[in-house]
Amino acid sequence: MPTVSSEELAAAAGVNSAKLRKDFSYLGSYGTRGVGYDVEYLVYQISRELGLTQDWPVVIVGIGNLGHALANYGGFASRGFRVAALLDADPNVVGSTAAGLPVRHMDELESIVESQHVSIGVITTPPGAAQQVCDRLVEAGVTSILNFAPTVLTVPDGVDVRKVDLSIELQILAFHEQRKAGEEPDRTESVLDRAPGPVRAAAAKLRRAAGGNGKGRGTAEAVAKDQAEQGKGKPAKGGDGDLSAVMPA
Amino acid sequence: MPTVSSEELAAAAGVNSAKLRKDFSYLGSYGTRGVGYDVEYLVYQISRELGLTQDWPVVIVGIGNLGHALANYGGFASRGFRVAALLDADPNVVGSTAAGLPVRHMDELESIVESQHVSIGVITTPPGAAQQVCDRLVEAGVTSILNFAPTVLTVPDGVDVRKVDLSIELQILAFHEQRKAGEEPDRTESVLDRAPGPVRAAAAKLRRAAGGNGKGRGTAEAVAKDQAEQGKGKPAKGGDGDLSAVMPA
DNA sequence: TAGATTGTTAATCGATTAACAATC
DNA sequence: TAGATTGTTAATCGATTAACAATC
Numbered sequence: 201m202p203t204v205s206s207e208e209l210a211a212a213a214g215v216n217s218a219k220l221r222k223d224f225s226y227l228g229s230y231g232t233r234g235v236g237y238d239v240e241y242l243v244y245q246i247s248r249e250l251g252l253t254q255d256w257p258v259v260i261v262g263i264g265n266l267g268h269a270l271a272n273y274g275g276f277a278s279r280g281f282r283v284a285a286l287l288d289a290d291p292n293v294v295g296s297t298a299a300g301l302p303v304r305h306m307d308e309l310e311s312i313v314e315s316q317h318v319s320i321g322v323i324t325t326p327p328g329a330a331q332q333v334c335d336r337l338v339e340a341g342v343t344s345i346l347n348f349a350p351t352v353l354t355v356p357d358g359v360d361v362r363k364v365d366l367s368i369e370l371q372i373l374a375f376h377e378q379r380k381a382g383e384e385p386d387r388t389e390s391v392l393d394r395a396p397g398p399v400r401a402a403a404a405k406l407r408r409a410a411g412g413n414g415k416g417r418g419t420a421e422a423v424a425k426d427q428a429e430q431g432k433g434k435p436a437k438g439g440d441g442d443l444s445a446v447m448p449a
Numbered sequence: 450m451p452t453v454s455s456e457e458l459a460a461a462a463g464v465n466s467a468k469l470r471k472d473f474s475y476l477g478s479y480g481t482r483g484v485g486y487d488v489e490y491l492v493y494q495i496s497r498e499l500g501l502t503q504d505w506p507v508v509i510v511g512i513g514n515l516g517h518a519l520a521n522y523g524g525f526a527s528r529g530f531r532v533a534a535l536l537d538a539d540p541n542v543v544g545s546t547a548a549g550l551p552v553r554h555m556d557e558l559e560s561i562v563e564s565q566h567v568s569i570g571v572i573t574t575p576p577g578a579a580q581q582v583c584d585r586l587v588e589a590g591v592t593s594i595l596n597f598a599p600t601v602l603t604v605p606d607g608v609d610v611r612k613v614d615l616s617i618e619l620q621i622l623a624f625h626e627q628r629k630a631g632e633e634p635d636r637t638e639s640v641l642d643r644a645p646g647p648v649r650a651a652a653a654k655l656r657r658a659a660g661g662n663g664k665g666r667g668t669a670e671a672v673a674k675d676q677a678e679q680g681k682g683k684p685a686k687g688g689d690g691d692l693s694a695v696m697p698a
Numbered sequence: 699t700a701g702a703t704t705g706t707t708a709a710t711c712g713a714t715t716a717a718c719a720a721t722c
Numbered sequence: 723t724a725g726a727t728t729g730t731t732a733a734t735c736g737a738t739t740a741a742c743a744a745t746c
Binding site: 205231 | 706
């Protein structure tokens with residue numbers, strides 16, 4: 201189809217057509233009244249605004265399983281990302297190939313970034329090496345970093361960092377899964393929408409029973425008791441009152 | 450510190466303290482007026498609400514580089530996820546080990562899901578196999594699926610699917626990178642906030658020049674012309690007027 | 699010209715936050 | 723009791739959407 205109306209696009213996207221038109225208007229006036237939007241032209245304008253029409257050389261540092269997986273990821277090339285180099289510190293890995301590219305030694309980082317004008321770096325190293333690699337990337341001129349290592353990176357102003365935590369999505373699924381299991385009957389509203397009356401009452405009672413001094417002792421007991429009390433409402437499978445075994449690291 | 454106030458927590462998180470208190474209130478009344486929140490108790494209550502205190506067995510299907518990387522990912526175990534099994538269809542992969550676990554054949558999928566009460570499946574197969582794997586997981590009883598394959602999955606009602614696109618974050622970085630390069634001078638507002646007057650005018654002119662019939666022809670020319678005209682404003686590096694070379698797949 | 703559809707204004711809705719009574 | 727801080731109400735702010743003049 202050569203043209204499309206805001207109404208059609210909005211229906212396809214599941215949003216309000218006024219919102220869609222307003223959003224498009226931030227990019228400019230690319231529609232034609234009485235006609236709609238020229239599809240090819242609109243796609244191009246949006247792509248350009250998002251930076252998809254540019255070529256973005258990237259370096260991937262740390263060629264373990266994840267580095268390998270990313271080097272092979274088809275979605276990169278189709279979105280304008282070009283792997284300028286794969287880098288690793290391990291002499292056993294350097295020289296091997298991944299996704300048809302040779303793995304080069306970290307020593308070449310600076311020369312590659314400079315000669316190929318790399319502004320985006322991807323870090324897939326072990327957590328301990330991430331900050332050091334980050335520092336070298338930034339020093340060499342990289343101004344955007346995608347961090348897959350479970351490390352919080354410190355960077356100077358002007359450098360963007362995005363951190364990918366592969367378990368976040370899994371946590372979101374688990375959250376919904378828990379709710380599915382929780383209560384089959386009335387499913388419409390969220391746990392977070394209803395006032396958790398019984399839980400609240402129990403918690404208040406427990407805190408009072410625990411002494412109410414808020415000084416932190418007696419809490420483990422309160423938790424254990426709390427788990428016992430709400431046993432039927434929300435069966436906390438595997439819960440044994442030992443907090444440390446259950447908390448995120 | 451045994452207790453913390455909403456003011457302290459809000460400052461640490463960079464949000465408003467009233468919002469923080471209101472959000473917490475959806476979980477119940479876990480604070481104490483005049484004192485604050487008992488840290489240990491609060492952490493436990495939030496963890497429980499998010500499902501972090503439960504044990505979640507998961508299966509990973511497709512043990513390529515990404516499957517390997519996920520199996521080894523330390524963040525899973527610490528958040529209550531336990532890899533119940535690694536599965537692959539390739540006889541050359543079956544029998545090998547990843548993250549200390551044996552890779553088992555797809556044939557065992559159903560029995561593993563049932564015997565271990567697996568409700569969450571992770572798909573790291575090639576795109577062509579993803580839907581088929583998804584169908585088998587759902588049929589076996591899995592009700593939440595995390596999909597890393599670049600395939601849109603169809604599932605029955607009651608099954609949750611989340612799709613992870615590893616290049617999305619890279620695209621966000623590229624978007625900001627483009628803006629950094631765009632205009633050093635006034636940096637405060639977003640490209641999307643200012644009215645793109647010149648671009649708009651040029652586009653209108655071009656559409657008129659292209660015939661204004663909206664029938665889709667003449668657009669490629671219009672784009673080429675548009676690129677030429679805005680040459681100095683936003684140097685579209687690597688742009689050569691060939692749309693197909695530049696569009697997302 | 700009549701019909702269609704954009705781009706934008708004004709009205710509505712929902713989310714954030716200031717303020718404060720409750721209470722530790 | 724006086725001071726501190728929660729939980730919640732009411733006011734404010736911003737985002738969404740209905741409506742419509744502009745115009746193809």
